[in-house]
Amino acid sequence: MIHRPSFILSREDWSLHRKGEQDQQRHQEKVREAIKKNLADLVTEESLIMHDGRQIVKVPIRSLDEYRFRYNYGKGQHGGQGDGESQVGDVLGKDPSSKQQAGPGKGEGAGEQPGVDYYEAEVSLAEIENLLFADLELPNLQRKQHDEVTTTDVRFNDIRKKGLAGNIDKKRTLVEAIRRNSLAGNPGLHNITNDDLRYKTWEEVQTPHSQAVVLAMMDTSGSMGQFEKYIARSFFFWMTRFLKTKYEHVDIQFIAHHTEAKVVTEHEFFTKGESGGTICSSAYNLALNLIHTKYNPDRYNIYPFHFSDGDNLTSDNDKCIKLIKQLMDVSNIFGYGEVNQYNRSSSLMNAYKNIQDEKFKHAIIREKGEVYKALCHFFTAKDKIRAS
Amino acid sequence: MTNEEMQQLESAIEEITILARDFGLDFYDMRYEVCPSEIIYTFGAYGMPTRFSHWSFGKSFHKMKMQYDFGLSKIYELVINSDPCYAFLLDGNSLLQNKLIVAHVLGHCDFFKHNNRFGNTSRYMVDSMAASAERIRKYEQDHGKLAVEEFIDSVLAIQEHIDPTYVGRKMRSRQYDEPSEPTAALDPFADVFEWTEKKKAEEPKPAPRFPAQPEKDLLLFIMQHAKGMPEWQRDILTIMREEMLYFWPQMETKIMNEGWATYWHLRIMRELDLDESETIEFAKMNAGVIMPSKTSLNPYHVGLKIWEDIEKRWGRERMWEIREYDSDISFLRNYLTKELVEEMDLYLYGKQGDEWKVMEKDWEKVRDQLCASRVNSGFPVLMVHDGDYLKNGELYLKHQFDGTELDVKYLEKTLPHVYNLWGRTTHLETMLDNRAVVFTFDGKKNHRRFV
Numbered sequence: 161m162i163h164r165p166s167f168i169l170s171r172e173d174w175s176l177h178r179k180g181e182q183d184q185q186r187h188q189e190k191v192r193e194a195i196k197k198n199l200a201d202l203v204t205e206e207s208l209i210m211h212d213g214r215q216i217v218k219v220p221i222r223s224l225d226e227y228r229f230r231y232n233y234g235k236g237q238h239g240g241q242g243d244g245e246s247q248v249g250d251v252l253g254k255d256p257s258s259k260q261q262a263g264p265g266k267g268e269g270a271g272e273q274p275g276v277d278y279y280e281a282e283v284s285l286a287e288i289e290n291l292l293f294a295d296l297e298l299p300n301l302q303r304k305q306h307d308e309v310t311t312t313d314v315r316f317n318d319i320r321k322k323g324l325a326g327n328i329d330k331k332r333t334l335v336e337a338i339r340r341n342s343l344a345g346n347p348g349l350h351n352i353t354n355d356d357l358r359y360k361t362w363e364e365v366q367t368p369h370s371q372a373v374v375l376a377m378m379d380t381s382g383s384m385g386q387f388e389k390y391i392a393r394s395f396f397f398w399m400t401r402f403l404k405t406k407y408e409h410v411d412i413q414f415i416a417h418h419t420e421a422k423v424v425t426e427h428e429f430f431t432k433g434e435s436g437g438t439i440c441s442s443a444y445n446l447a448l449n450l451i452h453t454k455y456n457p458d459r460y461n462i463y464p465f466h467f468s469d470g471d472n473l474t475s476d477n478d479k480c481i482k483l484i485k486q487l488m489d490v491s492n493i494f495g496y497g498e499v500n501q502y503n504r505s506s507s508l509m510n511a512y513k514n515i516q517d518e519k520f521k522h523a524i525i526r527e528k529g530e531v532y533k534a535l536c537h538f539f540t541a542k543d544k545i546r547a548s
Numbered sequence: 549m550t551n552e553e554m555q556q557l558e559s560a561i562e563e564i565t566i567l568a569r570d571f572g573l574d575f576y577d578m579r580y581e582v583c584p585s586e587i588i589y590t591f592g593a594y595g596m597p598t599r600f601s602h603w604s605f606g607k608s609f610h611k612m613k614m615q616y617d618f619g620l621s622k623i624y625e626l627v628i629n630s631d632p633c634y635a636f637l638l639d640g641n642s643l644l645q646n647k648l649i650v651a652h653v654l655g656h657c658d659f660f661k662h663n664n665r666f667g668n669t670s671r672y673m674v675d676s677m678a679a680s681a682e683r684i685r686k687y688e689q690d691h692g693k694l695a696v697e698e699f700i701d702s703v704l705a706i707q708e709h710i711d712p713t714y715v716g717r718k719m720r721s722r723q724y725d726e727p728s729e730p731t732a733a734l735d736p737f738a739d740v741f742e743w744t745e746k747k748k749a750e751e752p753k754p755a756p757r758f759p760a761q762p763e764k765d766l767l768l769f770i771m772q773h774a775k776g777m778p779e780w781q782r783d784i785l786t787i788m789r790e791e792m793l794y795f796w797p798q799m800e801t802k803i804m805n806e807g808w809a810t811y812w813h814l815r816i817m818r819e820l821d822l823d824e825s826e827t828i829e830f831a832k833m834n835a836g837v838i839m840p841s842k843t844s845l846n847p848y849h850v851g852l853k854i855w856e857d858i859e860k861r862w863g864r865e866r867m868w869e870i871r872e873y874d875s876d877i878s879f880l881r882n883y884l885t886k887e888l889v890e891e892m893d894l895y896l897y898g899k900q901g902d903e904w905k906v907m908e909k910d911w912e913k914v915r916d917q918l919c920a921s922r923v924n925s926g927f928p929v930l931m932v933h934d935g936d937y938l939k940n941g942e943l944y945l946k947h948q949f950d951g952t953e954l955d956v957k958y959l960e961k962t963l964p965h966v967y968n969l970w971g972r973t974t975h976l977e978t979m980l981d982n983r984a985v986v987f988t989f990d991g992k993k994n995h996r997r998f999v
Contacts, residue, residue: 167565167578169558171549171639174583177597180590180613183606186697190603226604227961228705229928229976232953234899237907239918241840241849242893250906252842252897 187224194224196291200532292532293402296539298372298410300492300519301461316360323359332358372461373411374403375450377443379468380434381418388499392467393430394531395497399465400426402539411460413450417443423450440472440508444483457490465495465538470506477511484512488519495538496522549582549639557582560647567816568654572868575657576671577632580650584639589613591626591636595795598678600787601685602700625649629660629798631671644826648833651816655809662872663805665797673794680787687780698968699781703788705965708927709766710789712796762931762946767792769932770969775941777971785969799925800875807851808871810838814852843897843904845918853892854883876922884918886911894918920950928954930976943970947978954978963989 240252319332336356338349376399378392396414403410414429415421421442424432447464455462464487472480488494498509503526512522523534549557561580568575591597593609615621624641628634635653637646660666670676688696763769767789771782798805817830838849858867874882888894889911896908896917908914923929934944943966947954959976966989967974973990977999988995 167561167580169554169561169580169582171554171582174587177587177590179601180586180593180606180609183601183603184610185606186601186603187606187610224607225958225961226607226704227958227965228708229930229947229962230955230958231928232955236921236952237896237898237917238843239845239914239921240842240895240897240906241845242842242895242906243840244893246893246895246906246909248895248906248909252904252906254903 190224192287192291195288199288199292200529289401289405292398293406296402296406296535298403298407298461298463298492299538299540301372302492316362318361318363319358320361321355321358323361327360329358329360371409371411371459372407372463373413373455374399375413375415375447375462375464376400376429377415377417377421377447377464377466378429379418379438379440379443379466379471380416380432381438381471382435383438383471384469384499387501388469389433391499391525391528391531392497394528395467395525395534396465397430398531398535399539402535411455413447415443415446417446421446438468438472439476440466440468441476441479441483444480444487448483448486451487451490462491463493463495464491465497467497467499468508470498470500470504470508472508472511474507477507480508481511481515484515484520485517488517491519493519493521493538496520497534497538498522498524500524501526553643554582556643557646560643561650563820564647564650564816565654567819568651568658568812571812571815572864573654573658573812575633575654575661576630578654578657579632579634580637581634582637582639585616586613588623588626588636588638589616592623595791596628596673596677597634597636598674598681599791600677600681600700602704603697604701604704625653627653627656628674629666629669629671629794630674631661633657633660634674642829644822644829645833647820648813648817648830651813652809654816655812656805658812659801659805659808659871662868663797663801663875664873665800665875669794669797670790673791677791680791684784684787687784691780696784699784700788702965702968703767703785705962706766706969707788707792708925709764709930710768710792710796711763711765712793758935759932762933764929764931766930766932766945766966769935770966773935774970775972777969796925797875800877800922801879803845803847803851803854803876803922804871804874804879805851806847807853807855810848810852811855840892845894850884850892850894853888854879857885857888858883877919880915880922881919884915889914923950928952933977937975940972942973942975945974945976947976949979953980956980959987960989960994963987963994967991 242250316327319329333352333356334349336358337352338347340353340356341347341350376396378389378396380389384392400412403412412426414424414426416424416429416432416434417438417440418434418436419439419442423446443466444464451457451460451462484494496508496512498506500506500509503524509522509524512520521538523530523537525531525534561578565578587597589609589612592612593605599605612621612623616623622638624638624645626636633653635650635657637649641649684696684700759769767785770777771785771789777785814834817834822830838846838852840846840849855867858870870879870883894911894914895906896914897904898907899905900907908917929948929950930945931948932943933946934942936942937944945966959978963974963976966976973988976987977984978987979985984999986997986999988997
C-alpha cells in the first residue's frame with residue numbers, strides 16, 4: 161500500500177480572535193478589584209508614602225493566586241540535572257523570601273518556591289489614587305458667596321449622525337448596521353453604510369467650584385513616637401494627594417505644634433521631627449488666626465484636621481474645647497484623629513467625647529489598616545456616610 | 549510569511565511526511581496552521597483554541613506573551629490530540645525551524661494515536677470544546693457573568709481530582725449498576741469461605757456507607773450528589789471534567805511523549821539535505837530544546853536519552869511497544885538506569901534552611917523519587933470518604949498521605965471552593981508533622997483539629 165502524505169497547510173485570518181486579550185482584560189480588572197480590596201493596607205505601604213518620584217509601584221496581589229490542593233514544595237525533594245559535576249550539598253539557590261518571612265504571623269508564603277506563580281501587579285500611583293479617591297469628597301462643601309470659581313470640563317454625552325471622523329462611536333455604528341440589516345430581513349453584519357455612522361459629541365460643562373482650605377494640624381511633641389508620626393503623616397499624605405487630585409482650588413496649611421504652633425511648609429511637615437511637651441490649644445489658636453486673616457468663612461469652606469496621640473497638658477483641655485467650638489462655628493467640619501495603638505484612655509479624647517456637635521468628627525487609629533478607614537470616615541459626604 | 553515561503557514550507561512538509569512514514573510513524577491526517585504569536589499563546593494558555601473563556605487563561609496568556617515579547621521563551625508549535633491532528637506553527641519561524649517542528653509534531657501525533665493512555669480520549673475535542681464554550685457563554689447570559697465565573701473558579705480549584713483509570717470507571721459502574729452484595733457466582737471462593745459468609749450474615753449489618761467505597765473522582769461525586777446544584781452548574785462541571793479527562797493522558801506521558809517527538813525529529817532531520825547554515829541553525833535550536841535545568845527535569849532531554857538507550861539495548865522494535873504500553877511512571881521505573889542517571893547527572897534537591905541544595909545522587913533514590921513525583925500527575929490524591937458525614941450531609945475528604953505534606957495555605961484557600969460546590973461543611977483529613985489533622989471549612993471560617 162502506498163502512503164500518500166495527507167495534510168493541509170493553511171493560514172487563516174486570526175484578527176478577530178480576541179479571546180486571550182479579552183480574558184486578559186478580565187484578569188486585569190480582577191487585579192484592580194484586588195487592589196481595591198487591599199486599599200487599607202496600601203495606604204500605609206511605606207513604598208508608596210516615601211516613594212521617590214517613581215510613579216510605578218509594585219503591589220503584591222495574593223488574591224489572584226489560583227488555589228488548589230498541592231504539596232508543600234519546600235518539604236519535598238525534586239529532580240534536577242547538573243552539568244556532570246554535581247555533588248551532594250551543592251547550593252542551587254537561596255530562598256530570597258525567608259528573611260522577610262521571619263515576622264510573626266507569616267507562614268510559608270508562596271514566594272519561597274521556585275517556579276511558583278507569585279503575582280506582583282505593577283500599578284501606577286495614579287491608578288491607586290483613582291481607586292482610593294473614588295468615593296472620597298470634602299464633606300458639607302458649600303457654595304460660598306464670592307469668588308465663585310467655575311471650571312470647564314468636556315463631557316461626551318450625545319450621539320449624533322453627523323460629526324468628526326475621530327469621534328465615530330464604533331459600537332453604536334455597528335449596532336445601527338445590524339439593526340438596519342435585520343429590518344431588511346437579512347440579519348447580521350454585512351456592510352456599513354453612511355447612514356449607519358454614529359458620532360459622539362460633547363458639551364462643555366461648567367462645574368461650580370467653591371474654594372476650600374484645609375488646616376492640617378499635627379502634634380510633633382516628644383510623646384509622638386515613630387508609629388504615631390508615621391500614621392499621622394500617612395493620613396495627611398493621602399489627604400493632601402486626594403485634595404490636590406480632586407479639587408483644583410483647595411489651599412492646605414500645614415501646622416506643626418508641640419507647646420507652640422507654627423505654620424510650616426509641606427516638606428517640613430512631612431519630614432521634620434520635633435520634641436517637647438504638648439499644648440494643643442496653640443495649634444487651634446493659630447488656625448483661628450489664619451481663618452481671621454486669610455480665610456474668610458464667607459468665601460471659604462474650612463476644614464481643620466488635628467492629629468495627635470491624645471496626650472495633652474490636662475489644664476489645656478478646657479481651652480481646647482472652647483477653641484474647637486469657635487473653629488466649628490466657622491468650619492464645615494472639624495476632624496480629630498487620634499493615633500492610639502494600645503487603646504489607652506487619653507487626655508484629649510476624654511475631654512472631646514462630650515462634644516455634641518455633628519460637625520465634630522473623630523477617628524481613633526490603632527493600626528496601619530485603619531488609616532484608610534479614617535480617610536473614608538472624614539471625607540464622606542453627609543448623605544452617604546458609610547455603614548462602617 | 550509570503551506565498552513563496554508557504555509553498556516552500558508545503559513541499560518541506562510533504563518531504564518530511566514521507567520520511568516519517570518510511571520510518572514507520574503512523575499518524576492521523578495533519579492540519580498545519582500558520583498563525584501569529586498571540587494566537588499561539590492563546591492556544592498555549594487555554595490548552596485548546598476553542599476552549600471556554602476564563603480570567604485565569606487570560607492570566608497565563610498574558611504571562612506567556614510577555615515572556616515572548618521579552619524574548620525569554622518561545623513556543624514554536626502547538627499540537628492537538630485530535631483526528632485530524634491540528635498543529636499550529638508560529639508565523640515568523642524560519643523554514644528550518646518549521647521543518648524541525650513538523651518532524652517533531654509528527655512524532656507527537658504518532659504517540660497520540662498509539663499510546664494506550666490516549667485510547668479513551670475524544671478525538672473530536674476541538675469541536676466539543678467549541679460547543680461547550682458556546683453553552684457556557686449562554687449560561688453567562690442567563691445567570692450573569694460573575695456567577696458563572698465564580699463557579700468556574702471553584703471547579704478549576706479541584707479540577708485535577710478526577711479518576712481517569714479504567715479501574716475507577718469500573719468501580720463506579722459497579723457501584724451504580726449493581727448496588728447489591730457480590731453474588732456467589734462472581735466470587736470464585738464462595739464455597740471455600742462459605743462458613744465465614746454465614747458467620748457474617750449472623751452479625752448485624754453495618755450501616756451502608758456513602759459512598760460504599762472511597763472515591764477518587766471528587767468532580768464526579770459532587771456532580772452526582774451535591775444537593776440543590778442547578779442544572780447549568782452540573783453541566784459546567786461535566787464539561788470541565790471531560791476536558792480534564794482529555795488533558796490527563798498528556799500530563800501522564802509528558803517525558804515519554806516529548807522524548808519520543810525529539811527522538812524522531814532528530815532522525816528525520818538527519819535524513820534531510822541541509823546546507824551548512826541550516827545545519828548550524830538546527831544544531832542550535834536542538835541544543836536549546838534539550839537544554840538541562842538545575843531545578844527541573846527537561847522532558848525533551850530526559851525522554852530522548854531514555855529512548856535512545858532503549859534503542860541501543862533492544863533495537864527499534866521494542867520502542868514501538870513501549871510507546872504503546874507505558875506512561876511516565878513505568879517508563880522511568882523500567883528504563884531509567886544507573887548509567888543514565890549518572891550520565892545525565894540527575895539528582896534530587898530540597899530545601900535546607902533557606903537554601904536549595906542537592907541532597908541525593910544515589911541513582912535508585914533518584915529514580916524512585918522521580919517516579920513518585922509523577923504519581924497522579926504530581927497532584928495529591930484525595931478520596932471522598934463520606935458524603936453524609938455526621939449524618940448531616942457534610943463532605944469528608946481524606947488525603948492519601950504518601951510522605952509529603954500538603955501546602956497548608958493553599959489547602960485553606962481551596963477548601964472554601966469545595967464548600968462552594970458541595971454546599972455544606974467540608975472536611976479534609978491529612979497529616980502534618982506525623983499527626984493526623986482535619987481541616988474544616990464551615991462556610992465562614994477554617995478550623996483545624998488534630999485527631
